[in-house]
Amino acid sequence: MPDSGASSPWLEHEGALEGLRVLDLSRILSGPFCTMILADLGADVIKVENVEGGDDTRSWGPPFQGEDAAYFHSVNRNKRGIAVDLKDPRCRELVGRLAATADIVVENFRPGTTARLGLGYEQVRAANPGVVYVSVSGYGQTGPMSREPGYDAIAQALSGVMSVTGEPDGAPVRVGVSGADLAAGMWACIGLLAALRAKERTGEGQWVDVSLLDGQISWLTYVAGGYFASGKVPRRYGSAHPTIVPYQAFPTADGYLMVAAGNDGLWRRFARAVGIGDLAEDPRFASNPDRVRNRDELLPIIEAALARWPAREWGMRLADAGVPAGPINTVDQALAHPQVRARNMIGEVEHPIAGTISMVASPLKLSATATAIRTAPPEHGQHTDEVLGAMGLGATELAELRDRGAVR
Template sequence: MDASTTQPSPWLEHDGALSGLCVLDLSRILSGPFSTMTLADLGADVIKVEDHRGGDDTRAWGPPYQEDQTAYFLSVNRNKRSLAVDLKDPECRELVQRLAYGADVVVENFRPGTAARLGLGYEEIAAANPGVVYASISGYGQTGPFREEPGYDAIAQALSGMMSVTGETDGPPVRFGVSGADLAAGMWTTIGILAALHERKRTGHGQWVDVSLLDGQIAWLTYISSGYFATGRVPDRYGSAHPTIVPYQAFPTAEGHIMIAVGNDRLWRRFTAAVGLGSLTDDPRFATNSERVRHRDDLLPLIEKMLAERTAAEWSQVLSKAGVPVGRINTVDQALTHPQVVARGMITEIEHATAGTVHTVASPVKLSAGSHQVRTAPPLHGEHTDDILTAMGVDDVRIAGIRARGAAR
């Protein structure tokens, strides 16, 4: 098939760093949708291909709901258009293949081999579209003895060692409060896609971006793994504390908890003066960070006793005035209404056809020459099926036939 005859039109007119980029999103749940939403926020035209029956799995992952929409789906699918078809139907599969033959980027997060069995694997698409940047997200990657195992966020956190260093010292290992392995994989995928697009400008050829949840978590070990390589000592859990900086952790106060980050000896002197622990400033056990790390068990009770005398709000004011990095540990509602968060435009709202006004967390990427923008609400299931097929040149009779046999929504 001649890919030039199937090049999608620039259906959406908008600005953005990635304006004009066509992304075919075959992914679902979190890792892939988070990546493609990032691309969409930056201006790309993202076509989300969903199953014609239930759609993206997260459309059913509730409560919580906002009207008839799950909060989960609303969180990572703005600025996209929904094409709901049966990929096992030969005609529908051929239409999606045509979209892939004209796309700049294809993203999928099936188990390795599944996309190829559907005729939507990298080799099939690249044969007709050599410039395609094809990104695959999986639990373990496209190679290796675990490649065909199902990928789940919590399993990647467990196998990577991340859970072993997360949690209180005397407690069990715990997972992140968010799906860190999925979100990290989505971020790594976006980075890989942008790198491949940049190289395509030089070579004219696309390539296959292979990202796994496990690899992404291993990469996040950074200084934890480096410390192990240097010493051979298996890292411990430190709760909110830091393994190599003291004091750098959460502390209880008379009311609420506070996070303090004394990142160097200069800040140590400021900290001790501000909280009334001047007698500890030059104590040989605590005068340098290396000694504070060695004597953390002696130091922390002294700090905790002093901080218990005032509230988190009071200590925040005192330490901030002294130039010591500090932050009250906010609940989610407090964080989302923090004046700095509001000032940075990190909370945005958009009108949804059935859910009403939807509030979402905005993109953190701020570009001086045209930042992200929230253009459209997360789509209804199959909201754009007719529009997309019509723009491809599929006539009304053919669309009606596809619908009649239940292969599209």
């Protein structure tokens, strides 16, 4: 992989999805996160918002940047935005025409909503047989809960993810970011890219059905595997790992240090580095299964040893010893981390109202077809005239639609 600095040669190339058109009917987080990934990769994403207020997240602040919330800006860069009233027959017809020319359609309404608007999969497919149509919902298109609205926190709760998140004696807690929404957006990307590959072979598009709950169930992986194997219901371990010890956050002289001694060799290095080398071969702790069985005896010894130095000092000492460990950064510390900066994970874009906006960049590093932050998140209705005008609408009709509140 080439050097990832600002002078990297891949910044000069077109995106991997250049030439693909995406009609984005989604809002809030799961769908917009999916379509932002596609836009970062070079796809032409046309975001459709309602006339009154637009995407809900435009008002999800403070903080605001210009007229819109920072939340909206975080997942809507590199898109063109139009604002239309989908209850208006003419606007529905126009959006249907956009869908008929799109390679991909992404929506995250409650199942059945787009069909009532004339924009469901079967309706779009009738005019565009090759379309890859992506639906992200709370519970999927089938099953007894399919028509219920989906929310990130409820998916985390129902999936069991919250039951294994939090301190052992505390209440269950949700993941600190909206993991169900973000996971669903990523699964949607994986599914639609697979569908595009299948289309190359068959010439046919298909419907990609992703749910927040399914995505969270998929995340259970080894937690579910442990339950299947043992019949024991998994419980909360705080920052600790249920089957690896030591693998958790420990208090130090000034803060918390995360340690990940994932095998017996790392355990021995760790023990020597923190001054408890005599325990490395202790029969109670010699192997990982031994340490898991005897974690309640071992952890207080480790805590006492680590209390002697600050977290960053331990981080350096353990790094020198080849042990994975590091202080737990706050968000500002993480965003300023030298490795994060070296990987160009913070980008900037000029917004016509908000000025310079900083944002988290794409984590994808492609050597020949780079991702890029090209354009700011669209203002509400910024590209309505541009997009509809390209479909043949003249200034007179656009003015009439705007006068009756059907477009912005």
